[in-house]
Amino acid sequence: MKKTSDLTWTPFFSLYKRELNRFLKVIFQTVFTPLITASLYLLIFGVSLGKSITLSSGLSYLSFLIPGLVMMSVLNNSFQNSSSSVVSGKFSGDLEDLRVVPLSVSQILWAMSIGGLTRGFMVGSITFFVGQVFHYVVIGELLSVEQPLVLLFFLIIGGLSFAQLGIAVAFWAKTFDQMSAVGAFVLTPLIYLGGVFFSIESLHPFWKSLSYFNPMLYFINGVRYGLLGQSDVEPWMAAGISLLALCGFYFLARFVLKKGHYSRW
Amino acid sequence: MEKKSPLKIENLVKKYGAFTAVDSVSFEMKPGEIFGLLGPNGAGKTSIISCIVTLQEQTSGRIEVFGHDCQKETKLAKAAIGFVPQELINHGYFSVEEILHFHSGYYGRSNNTERIHYLLDKLALFEHKDKKVKALSGGMKRRLLIAKALVHEPELLLLDEPTAGVDIELRTSLWDFVEELRKDGLSILLTTHYLEEAEELCDRVGILQRGQLKKIGPTAELIKELTQREIMIKVSRELESIQHAHLIEQEGQHLKFRVPSDKGVGDLINDLGLDLNLVMDLSIKEGSLEDAFLSILGGDVQ
Ligand SMILES: Nc1ncnc2c1ncn2[C@@H]1O[C@H](COP(=O)(O)OP(=O)(O)O)[C@@H](O)[C@H]1O
Numbered sequence: 001m002k003k004t005s006d007l008t009w010t011p012f013f014s015l016y017k018r019e020l021n022r023f024l025k026v027i028f029q030t031v032f033t034p035l036i037t038a039s040l041y042l043l044i045f046g047v048s049l050g051k052s053i054t055l056s057s058g059l060s061y062l063s064f065l066i067p068g069l070v071m072m073s074v075l076n077n078s079f080q081n082s083s084s085s086v087v088s089g090k091f092s093g094d095l096e097d098l099r100v101v102p103l104s105v106s107q108i109l110w111a112m113s114i115g116g117l118t119r120g121f122m123v124g125s126i127t128f129f130v131g132q133v134f135h136y137v138v139i140g141e142l143l144s145v146e147q148p149l150v151l152l153f154f155l156i157i158g159g160l161s162f163a164q165l166g167i168a169v170a171f172w173a174k175t176f177d178q179m180s181a182v183g184a185f186v187l188t189p190l191i192y193l194g195g196v197f198f199s200i201e202s203l204h205p206f207w208k209s210l211s212y213f214n215p216m217l218y219f220i221n222g223v224r225y226g227l228l229g230q231s232d233v234e235p236w237m238a239a240g241i242s243l244l245a246l247c248g249f250y251f252l253a254r255f256v257l258k259k260g261h262y263s264r265w
Numbered sequence: 266m267e268k269k270s271p272l273k274i275e276n277l278v279k280k281y282g283a284f285t286a287v288d289s290v291s292f293e294m295k296p297g298e299i300f301g302l303l304g305p306n307g308a309g310k311t312s313i314i315s316c317i318v319t320l321q322e323q324t325s326g327r328i329e330v331f332g333h334d335c336q337k338e339t340k341l342a343k344a345a346i347g348f349v350p351q352e353l354i355n356h357g358y359f360s361v362e363e364i365l366h367f368h369s370g371y372y373g374r375s376n377n378t379e380r381i382h383y384l385l386d387k388l389a390l391f392e393h394k395d396k397k398v399k400a401l402s403g404g405m406k407r408r409l410l411i412a413k414a415l416v417h418e419p420e421l422l423l424l425d426e427p428t429a430g431v432d433i434e435l436r437t438s439l440w441d442f443v444e445e446l447r448k449d450g451l452s453i454l455l456t457t458h459y460l461e462e463a464e465e466l467c468d469r470v471g472i473l474q475r476g477q478l479k480k481i482g483p484t485a486e487l488i489k490e491l492t493q494r495e496i497m498i499k500v501s502r503e504l505e506s507i508q509h510a511h512l513i514e515q516e517g518q519h520l521k522f523r524v525p526s527d528k529g530v531g532d533l534i535n536d537l538g539l540d541l542n543l544v545m546d547l548s549i550k551e552g553s554l555e556d557a558f559l560s561i562l563g564g565d566v567q
């Protein structure tokens with residue numbers, strides 16, 4: 001007698017597990033490299049330069065920087081996980097498998113984006129932990145989380161959004177170079193300009209008003225609000241625009257998974 | 266209740282831009298049969314299979330797997346199919362056994378170790394189960410693809426050129442395995458341009474040329490209907506020029522005829538009014554699927 005198969009949760013969890021195992025196998029590269037990067041940022045910007053920066057809010061620059069770095073880790077790693085999964089699948093040819101097996105577009109989309117979010121969360125937590133160590137050493141106390149649920153909300157929205165954006169970009173890309181170009185020339189600048197390292201209050205009015213069109217601003221300031229209880233953007237507005245951005249990325253990823261080519265390069 | 270056809274294709278058209286790769290192809294498989302899709306390179310075999318597994322979007326037409334429309338009831342159709350692609354696939358990160366576990370999961374099977382080990386053993390991959398795919402030879406990769414296609418005990422197996430680039434030893438063992446699968450009730454569609462393979466394995470074949478299905482029928486009947494035997498006669502002295510419909514070559518003492526496969530040698534010699542004492546040597550070459558193929562495709566074999 002043939003075994004009965006569950007085509008809803010088992011396929012979904014299998015793909016999720018694969019997405020997870022894929023980065024856990026290369027954990028040094030995927031988790032520890034970002035750890036070192038975050039430490040360097042904290043050391044150079046937070047500690048060394050931070051001494052000469054005073055914020056109008058009266059916060060230490062190090063406290064200001066930590067939420068920015070945490071969100072940057074989450075966004076980058078969520079994006080990395082789903083996009084490298086798709087790109088390497090195109091490269092080796094096993095992306096075709098996803099199309100051939102009885103996985104629906106929604107299952108692929110959610111398994112990949114929650115997989116990306118998981119990695120983002122892990123690296124984000126590590127960054128937060130390292131940030132706390134620095135904070136304790138430099139300022140003498142731990143940073144307390146002001147609004148844990150708000151923090152969680154923005155981390156999840158940001159991670160899912162970027163994992164879904166990663167799917168879309170990786171499907172679109174025709175080469176590895178195109179893939180990394182999007183990271184280097186589009187995402188990293190947008191994340192930096194979204195206020196990881198500075199408050200947009202300190203910008204020239206022109207750049208400041210331009211910043212409001214950058215969705216990263218809302219992601220990053222949402223996290224900052226969650227951690228510090230204060231940010232450049234009203235939290236409700238940040239939440240609204242972040243959700244809107246998530247919807248946009250979701251439909252983009254959905255479209256690409258439905259219509260895109262799963263064939264190898 | 267009558268068993269549903271494993272695969273029913275109606276007026277399938279696949280265009281790449283303006284180019285029509287599959288031109289209104291229709292056929293239906295019978296439960297438990299091995300159906301061969303034959304044709305030269307570029308005939309459209311892979312395109313048809315790609316439409317079945319939705320790797321390519323069909324331009325028009327209808328494909329049903331056990332009554333499930335491949336576009337509307339995608340999940341059910343896919344769950345019934347095992348697919349072995351023509352091109353070898355690598356997997357970056359995982360070992361052979363891990364890949365098979367994930368693959369089982371995609372088909373809804375979470376505890377599938379028994380089946381996986383059975384297949385690894387059957388396909389002589391057991392000792393390589395902890396290797397990364399990169400470390401496998403081409404033949405092993407091919408067998409891994411077959412194992413992947415079978416983890417969920419599919420009811421319809423699609424084999425796209427399963428033995429292309431595979432050495433002879435492996436080829437015969439794969440043929441045996443395919444026969445065994447069929448005995449277990451699996452319906453199999455295989456594409457090939459090795460006619461020997463089709464002749465050996467297939468109950469029925471369809472011959473595809475430039476996207477069109479030219480001929481379809483039981484392999485044996487097709488051979489009989491379409492093949493010709495070659496009769497070579499060596500005579501003891503040079504004859505004057507012979508006029509005969511089936512003569513294809515006359516050179517010195519050698520005569521060569523190509524006749525329909527139901528025409529006997531005696532008939533031919535009677536036809537010619539040839540003195541039997543003149544015949545020194547006589548040989549017959551029976552037609553094969555290759556000839557059938559050629560007679561349908563004309564000179565279009567690359
Ligand atoms: N993705 C594609 N884009 C454009 N043309 C294609 C594509 N795939 C196949 N073709 C063309 O379609 C025809 C049929 O190809 P294919 O189905 O691979 O044939 P076969 O498998 O019988 O060798 C060929 O002329 C091939 O060049």
Ligand SMILES: [Mg+2]
Pocket residue numbers: 310311312351425426
């Ligand atoms: Mg082909």
